[in-house]
Amino acid sequence: MRCYRAHVLVCAGSACVTLGCHPVKEAILEGIKRHRLEEEIKVVETGCMGFCEQGPLIVVYPEGVMYCRVQAEDAAVIVSEHLLKGRVVERLLYRDTDTNKPIPFMKDQPSLSKQIKVAMRNAGFINPEDIEEYIANEGYFALAKVLSGMSPEAVINEIKDSGLRGRGGAGFLTGSKWEFTNKAQGAQKYVVCNGDEGVPGVFMDRSILEGDPHSVIEAMAIAGYAIGADQGYVYVRAEYPLAVEKLRHAINQAREYGFLGYNILGTGFSFELNIRVGAGAFVCGEETALLASIEGRRGTPKPRPPFPANKGLWGAPTLINNVETLASIPPIILKGSDWYASMGTEKSKGTKVFALTGRIKRPGLIEVPMGMPLREIIYDIGGGVLNNKKLKAVLAGGPVGGFIPADYLDVSMDYESVAELGTLIGSGSLSVIDEDTCVVDLVKFFMEFSCEESCGKCTPCREGLKRMLEILTRVTEGKGQERDIEDLERLSDFIKNTALCGLGQAAPSPVLSMLRYFRPEFEAHIRDKHCPASVCAALLDSPCQSA
């Protein structure tokens, strides 16, 4: 194998591609050619490194120097200075948001200090299009371990003992799900990966599929062995073309190397995997709607039970796991359930990926042990609120979640503690809201989203959400009435209890959360026709009043 003295890693996650990483990569290759360094330096495209706001990103190993916001014209300087002469290009380094000091090494990034990467262990570190780099980092060793010496029951127990819970939102114990599907009767069973990541602002599943597709493939094969399935489907939304492309390439490579197909590693176990591309409906992230979509029918939910574990895809027992959940499986098998369970809280084990967005200094994807106080996530990892504004709240769970107000910032980020505050960990969206954000306006925005994404099958969701949106719109236009609060509460309660699927049941959550924590602000809109955050334009007499 050829020895290179340096590796230049170019982040090619969707965000960096949008920001123009490909011209940068071309420019670096050209510079390397000009200085005749082809024999010494290798350029590698990787998946998302998690610092999306700083893209296009480049990391030069072995030193591990990270360059931010690199443009094509900067590439020549990186080649002639760093790669040729070993001098770090200071002006392209990341600078600390408070002290403005350059931080040359990736490992010293302040946002990385409290992170533990499990599901995201390979993203941004290996070339997702090269299965050999995945193998070099212990890839497919978990599958080998499972196939060569563990019974399906032992695998299920390992996952159960780890305490891993579904990372897609519901937080159901993964091991129990595997056990149900294993025990279900059926000649044919299926493993399905839910890659229909639809909550606005979250992108960890995309990042994993783009940056480390083999970890999902390996986990699905392990799941297939555990439940007795020889066929799997990955359901990815059409809005993720890069993820689909990388996944397709990875599946072909896995087949070629013998990790998919007939008689894997000579153990007699066979497993096939296919991709289904969804047309991008939020409701298709709901498991019964997702299955309908794979079957080629319209993506609408069905009442449960029967659960997919008993009657899923084409009526056969089906295991559905989310991308992030699956990506955590191989390390659990290799390092053991004790290791995984040693992280997190009593009931919420392991690590969770969060997407930090909104008014925050260092937005991006982070992976932390569950139970970390929200304050540490926002201030130590995220660097605090943008422009040093006052934090108003953190919105957890996106349009189907709720607020965690600034007063509750010490909440432990685990499923139970967050649920007590009336919101949810969900798929891991954390949007920071500062004092300039009007919660009524924001909640109205989410209600628009839910109305648009409602599939229309059940009346409470189809009609109820529309009525709620009408009320919210009225309030932001200064036409609110005294009874609107009561009506919203009644409608929320009704929809929560009667909607058919999780989407409808959760859609009123932001409204309830707003009424719980920001009632005075809402009342001000109705009674005083005043928007305290100066956002709702109809309530402003003149711009200078809110200056």
Add this chain to the structure above:
Amino acid sequence: MKKIKSVNELVKFKEIVLEKIKERQYGGKTTIVVRMGTCGIAAGARDVMMAMIDEMDKRNISGVIITQAGCAGICDHEPMLEVIKPGNPQVIYGDLDEEKVRRIVVDHVINGQVVEDWVLGQKAS
């Protein structure tokens, strides 16, 4: 690429492909720093670097990182390089050429014998 047909084959294959990412892993490895300032390059540091990589390749040495640094201020003795083995003093070699580098790889990097004749200095790591 042929199919990997057994767990043993996978274990062996990993040892081979490990080379692909070793440059990106930190810690506990022998590091060779070639001085690549303008002075170094002018004196032939590029040839030294290439000979170093070539020799490593030929002898199939793994777990060694080759990197570079700027001028050390002793331009007179370029091309220079340093060999840093974990737990050992850092050895600085000077006035190198391709042949000398190849011997440093064999004697020092592989066998741990410092080639005293060309040592400019040593410093505790």
